[in-house]
Amino acid sequence: MKLWIGMDDTDSPNGMCTTYLAVLAMEELQKAGVEVIGFPRLIRLNPTIPYKTRGNGAVSFLVDTPELEIVMEIVDSTIQEFSELDHEDTNPGVVFVRNDDDILNTLSRFALRAVRDLVSMDEALFMIGRFMIPHLTYKKGRGLIGALASVGFEGEDFTYELLAYRKPERFGEEREINEESFFRADELYYPKTWDTVDWHNKAVVSVPNGPDPVLYGIRGSDFYSINKASEILKTEEVDRRMMFITNQSTDMHLIPEKEARELRNFHSYILSGLVVENPTVIRGGHVFFNITTKFGMLKCAAFEPTKQFRDVITKLVKGDHIRVFGSLKKDTLNLEKLEIISLVREKEYNPRCPVCGKRMESAGKNQPFRCRTCKTIAKEKVVEKIEREIEEGFYEVPPVARRHLSKPLVRMNVPKKHIFR
Ligand SMILES: [Zn+2]
Incomplete structure (x- = not known):
């Protein structure tokens, strides 16, 4: 019987990573004779929700097994042993979903909502009740929401990420990497891989900080280039690696203007409008301005971490016609991308x-x-x-400020791209 196993909320700010736990579970399943099929999938959920886990990523993978029981037992013992159950905000959930079109179609709508909207625990439990989905919960079991969403991810648009993990005895230690080798890998395999480094801001962005097991993650459009890029990297010893299919770099979280009925906090949008007044820079280097939208006046922000992207924003003037891409928080749209449709001249x-x-x-x-x-x-x-120092077209935040879900311009089939690399 083919089963989708989805899991979420196994990590905490102190360590672990749901992708790593899934890799460990896959290994244990294979040892027990369960066949794991295809790439596992990493789905990033709504990036604005207040109770999110660190990377806000849930994982699913497909197995073929004669027995549900044994699969549930193995996954259960992996979670018990490795998840951050002692942390109060870690509430794992796992689902075991039959590979059935009816269920998967319903779950794909659930997945889209988990990425764009807020989904409640009750809605997750309703799905489980409706389709009699075997599941495991720990503590509050909040992870069921992401677990179901990761199974439902349809992948109309998707990218790959190769995750390399550290030796367990190295967890928590400073990561040893040769930065130059990451720049070299980017030089050779960009644009088939992206966001490995940020040239302008002189930073390696594919290596996380913190105590989790990930050593680096290489993102890209094809398996071959990612693999070749990773072969160039010089780092401390890699313990395990796994290629994931993901919704990263797809803009799946953005609600198009025509689908929005109102603007709500904790949601992300694509909206067009006219700049109301020249942008202002406040202490700390954050830039703010208002635009008129079909929903009324909207405050937009390019915060300090968006670096040179702010230099474009500060050159906007009253009357410029633009389209903004970003997340609404505290009634302010945090810009991820910008299209200048027409400039006042x-x-x-x-x-x-x-x-x-x-x-x-x-x-x-x-x-x-x-x-x-x-x-x-x-x-x-x-x-x-009036002389303008900017021109029409698309602009984006640099790699150091990119969100997991944001689609880099290099992936977009649009004219006049101004890429910060
Ligand atoms: Zn006069």
């Missing part, structure tokens, strides 16, 4: 006095302009060209 001014050269004053509505000193009069405003 002309500005109306009061005419200059032909005698003294100063700007003339308006004497009121439908009245001519006057210079008080010289008593000159002019009828109409003058239109002058």
Whole structure:
């Protein structure tokens, strides 16, 4: 019998990673004669939800087994042994779903909602009750939501990530890597791999910080290039590696304007509008401005970590027609990408006095302009060209600021891309 096993919420800020736990479970299953089929899948859920786990990623994989019991037992003992059960916010959940089109179609809608919206524990339990899905829960069992979503991920658009894991005795120690080798791998395999490094900000972005088992993750569009790129990397010893199919770099979290009925916090959108006033920079280097949208006025932000992306934002002026991509939190849209549809290139001014050269004053509505000193009069405003330092097209945050789910411009089939690499 073919079964999808989905799991989530096994990690904590102190360690572990659901992808690693899934790899351990797959190994144990194979030892017991259970066949694991195809790539495991890593699905990133709604990045804005307040109770998310660290990477907010859930994992699923397909197995072929004569017996459900044995599979449940093995996964249970792996979770008991390796998940961060002592941490109060770690509430693992595992589901075992028959490879049945009816169930999977329903779960694919559930998955889309878990990425774009907020899904409650009750909704997850309803799915489990409706399809009689065998499952395991630990403590509050919140992980059931991500577990079901990871099984339902359809992968209309998907990318790959190769995750390399550390020797267990190295967990928590500083990661030993040769940074140059990561830049070299990017040089050779970009754009089939991306977000390995950030050249402008001089950072290796494919190596996490913190106590989890991941040594590095190489993202890309094809298995072969990712594998070749990883062969170049010089690092401490790699203990295990696994290639995942993921919804990373797909913009799956963004709700298109025409599908949105209102704007709500903890949701992510693509919205178009006109810039209301010139952006302002506040202390700490955060940039803010408002746009008009079909839902009303919307505050947008490019925070300090978005680095050189802010240099584009600060050059916007009142009247520019743009499209914004990002997540709404505290009634502010955190920008991930920007399309400049059209820039204002002309500005109306009061005419200059032909005698003294100063700007003339308006004497009121439908009245001519006057210079008080010289008593000159002019009828109409003058239109002058303004020089712009930016141009129409797409802009994005640099790799150091990229979210797991954000689609890098290098993956987008659009004209006039301004890529920060
Ligand atoms: Zn004058």
